[in-house]
Amino acid sequence: MSAVAVPPAPVPTAVTARRGDRARLDAVVRTGAAAALWLGLALVSYWWAGGGGVADLGSWALRLTSLGRLTGLLSAVLLLVQVLLMARIPVLEHAYGQDELARKHRIVGFTSFNLMLAHLVLITWGYAAGELRRTPATLWDLVIRYPGMLLATAGTVCLVMVVVTSVKAARRTLRYESWHLIHLYAYLGVGLALPHQLWTGHEFLHSAATTLFWWALWGAAAGSVLVWRIALPLVRSARHALRVTSVVPEGQGIVSVYMTGRQLDRLGAEAGQFFTWRFLTGPGWTRAHPYSLSAAPDGRSLRITVKDLGDGSGALRSVRRGTRVLVEGPYGRLSARARTRRKVAFIAAGVGITPLRALAEELDYVPGHAVLLYRFTDKPLFDRELARLSRERGLQVVMLPGHRRAPGSWLGAGIGQASDLAALRYWVPDIAGRDVYVCGPDAWAEDVRRTTEAAGLPPDRFHVESFGW
Ligand SMILES: Cc1cc2nc3c(=O)[nH]c(=O)nc-3n(C[C@H](O)[C@H](O)[C@H](O)COP(=O)(O)OP(=O)(O)OC[C@H]3O[C@@H](n4cnc5c(N)ncnc54)[C@H](O)[C@@H]3O)c2cc1C
Numbered sequence: 001m002s003a004v005a006v007p008p009a010p011v012p013t014a015v016t017a018r019r020g021d022r023a024r025l026d027a028v029v030r031t032g033a034a035a036a037l038w039l040g041l042a043l044v045s046y047w048w049a050g051g052g053g054v055a056d057l058g059s060w061a062l063r064l065t066s067l068g069r070l071t072g073l074l075s076a077v078l079l080l081v082q083v084l085l086m087a088r089i090p091v092l093e094h095a096y097g098q099d100e101l102a103r104k105h106r107i108v109g110f111t112s113f114n115l116m117l118a119h120l121v122l123i124t125w126g127y128a129a130g131e132l133r134r135t136p137a138t139l140w141d142l143v144i145r146y147p148g149m150l151l152a153t154a155g156t157v158c159l160v161m162v163v164v165t166s167v168k169a170a171r172r173t174l175r176y177e178s179w180h181l182i183h184l185y186a187y188l189g190v191g192l193a194l195p196h197q198l199w200t201g202h203e204f205l206h207s208a209a210t211t212l213f214w215w216a217l218w219g220a221a222a223g224s225v226l227v228w229r230i231a232l233p234l235v236r237s238a239r240h241a242l243r244v245t246s247v248v249p250e251g252q253g254i255v256s257v258y259m260t261g262r263q264l265d266r267l268g269a270e271a272g273q274f275f276t277w278r279f280l281t282g283p284g285w286t287r288a289h290p291y292s293l294s295a296a297p298d299g300r301s302l303r304i305t306v307k308d309l310g311d312g313s314g315a316l317r318s319v320r321r322g323t324r325v326l327v328e329g330p331y332g333r334l335s336a337r338a339r340t341r342r343k344v345a346f347i348a349a350g351v352g353i354t355p356l357r358a359l360a361e362e363l364d365y366v367p368g369h370a371v372l373l374y375r376f377t378d379k380p381l382f383d384r385e386l387a388r389l390s391r392e393r394g395l396q397v398v399m400l401p402g403h404r405r406a407p408g409s410w411l412g413a414g415i416g417q418a419s420d421l422a423a424l425r426y427w428v429p430d431i432a433g434r435d436v437y438v439c440g441p442d443a444w445a446e447d448v449r450r451t452t453e454a455a456g457l458p459p460d461r462f463h464v465e466s467f468g469w
Contacts, residue, residue: 349440367394
């Protein structure tokens with residue numbers, strides 16, 4: 001362990017004035033997005049109530065059908081919201097970051113699915129006059145005779161497949177690529193549900209306002225996917241024409257890939273962000289992989305640094321100079337965008353140092369205002385670059401070598417007997433007053449979160465990027 005102590009220096013006030021503006025804007029967007037979601041749910045419930053939904057609650061069979069309609073409407077709103085959450089809409093990407101959006105997408109997706117199951121059961125039961133034993137025949141009748149219902153059934157099968165493979169236990173048994181491919185069927189499932197909503201769904205068409213609402217929501221979901229998931233990455237990739245310039249081994253199965261392209265200053269990338277990359281080397285190009293920038297983008301070149309963990313990452317070793325690269329991004333809010341304080345702390349484990357190394361280069365700070373705690377097992381990555389940042393920028397670097405010392409601890413062996421909290425307070429006594437940027441394995445990052453919270457850091461100043469899916 002080595003610590004470089006550098007005395008603090010005055011803070012540039014112009015920079016301080018700007019800091020936090022984007023974080024505040026993001027907070028407003030998050031509040032607005034949550035309000036829009038609840039408003040949408042309240043609106044369809046209001047239309048349901050006004051359309052006789054509450055009056056129908058009187059008799060048993062009508063009550064079932066009425067509740068079936070309500071659950072169907074709520075499920076449909078959430079179905080489209082979960083598409084919007086993963087559509088890479090820039091304003092949401094900035095406000096939440098992709099891992100948080102994925103977490104919300106998961107919660108909204110499961111809720112929508114459960115409501116859809118309730119809708120299916122309640123409507124069928126209601127149409128069977130509230131008699132359970134008649135429901136199988138009624139279900140058959142509904143599927144065969146009602147317009148759009150065969151398509152909706154096919155859509156439901158797609159969604160069941162996606163949800164089953166997304167349950168954590170099942171997900172662990174699947175390769176990322178297989179899971180991702182199955183997940184694309186969700187779009188088909190959502191698309192197949194639309195006709196039955198239009199042809200049989202009274203609430204969709206009974207007034208100009210409801211028709212406008214539903215078409216706007218459908219249009220927004222489909223349009224966002226087409227624009228931000230498909231068109232924008234294609235346009236960006238064509239416009240910037242990225243190519244590999246060199247692949248440099250960093251040791252321990254890790255390589256750095258350097259790339260250049262046209263007008264990279266207009267790519268809009270910031271240190272700490274990541275792209276999803278496709279190297280056009282052969283058949284493997286269909287599988288995109290997310291990697292963070294490991295150097296601050298300088299407008300002329302980009303660098304990623306990748307650990308060989310499987311087929312995709314391992315193949316980078318043999319990528320040739322001149323190879324074309326397609327990108328999606330930049331994504332993520334582990335960047336200057338999230339910063340609100342003058343002082344920062346970076347906490348990294350293993351290859352999780354990549355975005356933090358870039359941030360340590362790009363963020364503005366004066367000597368003594370930025371500290372890096374870096375956990376690694378054998379040999380640190382970027383040791384010379386970190387030494388230079390320490391020398392030239394006054395970055396304090398605390399190296400934490402060794403295997404994890406105990407379950408639940410994020411520190412390496414060789415630290416001694418001090419608790420994680422005591423050690424953190426020793427290295428960074430004012431941790432609670434800083435922005436803390438964290439990157440490493442999920443479980444490790446959770447341990448860091450617990451310790452920083454115990455040290456008094458407010459949760460909104462803990463910025464983390466997860467390398468998991
Ligand atoms: C936002 C983000 C930034 C990342 N940045 C870096 C980085 O800078 N350097 C680095 O070395 N690694 C990074 N990773 C992890 C990297 O994406 C995976 O290690 C890589 O995709 C593995 O692919 P593979 O085919 O070699 O391995 P596989 O054999 O397919 O899988 C090996 C491991 O990687 C996981 N994985 C596979 N594909 C993905 C994927 N598309 N997204 C997330 N996890 C996946 C698998 O669950 C498994 O645990 C990042 C991941 C994310 C989500």
